[in-house]
Amino acid sequence: MTEQPMFEAVVSIISRYAKDPEAMKQVSMNTSILRDLKVNSTRFVDVVLDFEDKFKVEISDDDADKIETIGDAVQLLQRLAPH
């Protein structure tokens, strides 16, 4: 999947858990999921599980811990689910 559709899919998943709707309007690849979108650590687990369900991949704890920005999530998912 190319970057733009992947980015939109990731944003769509994260938007369900983001506490700051205003910040969602200005998301970019550099947007921090925890800090800028105020997704708490428990809901972040839900985000990762939703990534796994949506893209039919398995995300290790190490890979999940490295996701800080939307760009990190996009790049990881492109690596794990290239199609």
Next chain:
Amino acid sequence: MIKDSSPSCGTVRSNAEPVPRPPWPRAIRRQWWIARLCFPAFGLFFHFLLSVVAAYRIADLKRFRKEVACLVDGHDGPVIISANHLTMIDSLVIMWALFPFSSYLRDFRRLPWNMPEARNFARNLWLRTMCYLGKCVYVTRGGALASRRATVETFKSLLSQGEWILIFPEGGRSRTGMVDPEVATYTVGELFLATPNARLLCVYARGEAQKTWGALPKRGDVFHLYATLVAAPEALALGTGRRAAREVAQTITSTLVALEQKWFHNPARQERSQPPRLPHLGGLDDALGQPPGQT
């Protein structure tokens, strides 16, 4: 699956072998020993604070302790206590109710480790000392993932040594005054899955005059507590990953919701806006959440 606290109790995964883990961090082991040495005085001091100064009471204490004994006696391994969270001293009230003082002297592992929020409980030397002696390891909600992970690993080590822990699945005090499944954290699930020989004990505790969340229960309040074991076989079937941890956490919050209903439908509980009349204790009433002059 919600397991009822029937006298038969049943077995809950307690025959499993513990997972070998690295030994305790030296600092934690030192804390354990210092807390153990200080406990006779420390424990009595808090018993005095709760029972005399705050004049709290546990309703039907014999029934509750018999219930707990039925659920955990004969189990020599770790126990994860998951409880509802309304005030800053819920842990104290629960520990006070669970076992008599002598029981903790005989088996200090039963005094559970706690994971208090550093912002609330590390503010001054007095609180830090009380937390240190009370087997607490601080966590910072919303803090760095690495820091949170280190705390979770510490608790996994503690459980592997047969220690008990007390954790609030809601994370913080419930802002709705009721158990809120929407804010449940999954740490308790992760800890349970990492400890095959652990028992999972849900406890619901609330004072009769506790309408919603607050700092301290009102002076003289009467607490009703309920406990039950949780088996969570559906979660165990999912393995040990985050999906299973979420399933365990959701099972726990469902169990706490059921215990909460038991609390609200208890015919022995008195509907109160204020606890029973007590002698006025000046400024202490303010500290304990009761307006001065209220008698």
